[in-house]
Structures are given as C-alpha cells and as structure tokens.
Amino acid sequence: MQNDKIPAQALLAVFPDRETAQQVADRLARGGVDRSRLRLDAARDEVTSLEAEVLEESHHSSSSPTVGVAYPKETVKAGAVFLPPAIVIGAVLGAVAALPLGGEGWPLWLRALVGAVVGATMGGTIAAVVIPAMSVKNPHDPSAAETGVTLRVGDARPATIEALVAARPLRLDRLGEGDVPLGTVATEEDLHGGGIVEEVADNFARERRAEPHERTR
16 A cells, blocks of 8 residues: 555545445444544545545556556556566467578577577567557546445544455545545455456457447557
C-alpha cells in the first residue's frame, strides 16, 4: 500500500450495488461502528475513489526511459508472464529456420546461434508491441466508483479493514486527513479472481467480436 506508514483516518469501499453496500454498513454497525461514521453513496466519495484509483495506477506503473512511456500495472504483469515465452519461442523458431541457411563454412551450431538471436529479438519486439496493447484496460470501461456504490467508514481499525475485505468490495482505499487517499487495500482484481492471462484473453476476444469502428486496441 502507498503511504502505509501514515495512519488512516477512514476507509472508502465501493460495492457493486446499493443493497450490498447497505448490508455491509448494517453489519459494521452491528459490529460496533457508530452509524454516524458510515456514509453511503455520497458524490464527494465517488470523486475521492476516482482519485484513489488514479493514485494506485500511478504508484504501480513502470516507466521506460528508452520508449518514453509509463506502463500500467496490467502491462507490467502481462510482460512478466508473456515476454519470456515470446523470446524463447522466437529463439527456437529462429534457430530452426536458420539451419538450412548460411554460406559455406558456417558450422551448424553457429547458424543455429545466429538464428536464435535474431528470433529472440523478433519475438521480444513483437511481444513489446502486442502486450501493452492487449493488456491495458479498455479506456471506455467505467471505474469502480462510476458503476458501484461507495461506503465511507470513519473507522480504520484492522478489524474494520478485515470486515470490509471479507465483504469483497470492488475496491477498498485508505484515507487520511481531509479524505486524502493514502493507498489501496484491495481491488476487484485482488478479491474476485481472474489473473492477467484471463484479462488478456478477454481483451483479444472482445476485440475480435467488435466492429472495426468500436475497436480500441
């Protein structure tokens, strides 16, 4: 979590619908949280949740000075999963393709080595283009706060955090003085399963089904 050394003053959760958010609020009240410290579906909390989401994205993004871009966390995760296999596959295909080639006096191992280097470079280059394009979230997809219902809890004790995490919100953030976002406790990705492989596969499927003018990648 960002700024995890700064004590939180409140927690801000987002749930899929108002009924779920109300049930969680009632559960917290029965557990000892003062109802006056529970705020449901306030417009200002939606703005705060959006700010927290932007903070989280910037905190988990990685910059590439050579390319001049910042990659979001989804691209970083996808790169760790897909880039090594792409390089290995490229190296193998390159080595096999290079075996029949080469001039007189080129030993078999040298042809395979040159082919592997070229193939690995090609595989890495293709992956470096495809992975960012197919791993990032659709820019037209709404954020959690835009689709769900916020629940602000003016109690940041560990027991309250555990209770909110157990309720499986779309996202849960820590807030400091003046409701300034301090860091993210959990997101839908953390709590609702579905890894980066499934995300990339869904993006490919979505783009394949979309009309040409609807494609975003």
